[in-house]
């Protein structure tokens with residue numbers, strides 16, 4: 001299936017960095033129009049590749065992507081035949097040991113990297129430790145690490161732990177977005193940024209910030225958790241040093257799916273990830289007493305990978321094989337625009353506001369709104385099978401994953417939101433009891 005970038009009305013399709021000018025866009029004016037737009041959607045048959053409950057509008061693909069049908073089949077095979085029958089022979093017979101290399105080209109294509117610059121292992125949090133340690137091994141003598149305040153907390157926690165371990169004279173600098181540029185100075189070893197913000201969806205200009213870090217002699221690490229699979233990323237073109245990200249969000253790898261790491265080829269020979277183990281050894285099956293780093297991305301591995309997780313992930317990544325990320329981005333922007341406009345039209349006067357004032361072209365693929373009763377509103381929506389989520393203290397998020405969300409889903413979700421607000425259904429006290437996971 002080859003798609004044309006002209007299939008969506010968004011003017012950004014030929015140039016995603018151009019301002020997303022609302023006046024050029026023709027969006028559905030009725031539910032019937034939305035249904036018609038879905039019928040003409042070149043990505044419509046991609047939705048059929050997922051198992052989605054009929055009665056649910058799923059707007060949490062930015063947090064846990066849905067189950068690809070082929071992932072379910074492949075996992076069955078991984079469990080029953082590979083594990084159940086072939087048992088330990090699978091390491092060779094089913095190429096378990098080389099799964100990280102097998103997954104690399106598919107991820108590399110989505111992030112603008114060479115396959116030899118990518119591997120798959122561990123969680124995003126663990127990989128951040130390894131990647132930042134590796135970056136710091138290339139900037140010895142500098143101890144300043146800069147990141148954004150208010151980013152997804154694990155990123156800051158990992159940096160804090162690493163700073164303590166390395167006995168840095170100061171903790172990592174948590175800079176506010178407005179002060180980020182000036183916080184990067186000639187003592188800075190590494191800058192760690194998340195490409196799309198998990199809460200307000202703000203998108204950093206990767207090329208500009210990378211250049212800025214390099215001008216000060218610092219290296220940069222990009223966390224792609226909320227951008228990979230949702231919008232085009234070109235690490236090589238931006239001259240990025242390191243990157244990493246989740247695969248269970250827009251890549252639909254499944255709960256706890258292993259994360260990925262990218263390191264630019266120029267860093268491979270000297271980088272030292274700190275957390276080393278036998279899977280990263282040059283010759284793991286020589287069982288030497290001393291460590292010798294493996295070549296290239298192999299040294300970023302530590303111990304035995306999550307095989308079933310990688311089997312599911314491989315199938316989930318195949319869904320992207322023929323897709324053009326520019327087309328996905330165009331649809332994502334059209335979905336976000338429709339959602340925002342309908343919220344303006346139908347939900348005004350109820351205390352809702354957009355979490356970001358940035359134009360859509362400078363945001364990712366989820367819409368973030370603020371409301372002081374955000375948790376109860378989301379619970380009320382979930383009761384109606386419109387699944388979004390809540391991030392404390394007051395943000396409600398709607399992930400508009402372009403692979404499977406339809407224009408009619410956006411239409412119906414905003415109708416449900418308007419109804420929850422006008423009826424006051426969210427005031428039901430049972431909805432304010434917070435579950436363990438929000």
Ligand SMILES: *Cc1c(COP(=O)(O)O)cnc(C)c1O
Pocket residue numbers: 123124125126152154155194198223225226246
């Ligand atoms: C989702 C997310 C993570 C998740 O980390 P895990 O180790 O998988 O729990 C980390 N960083 C960012 C920016 C995220 O959005």
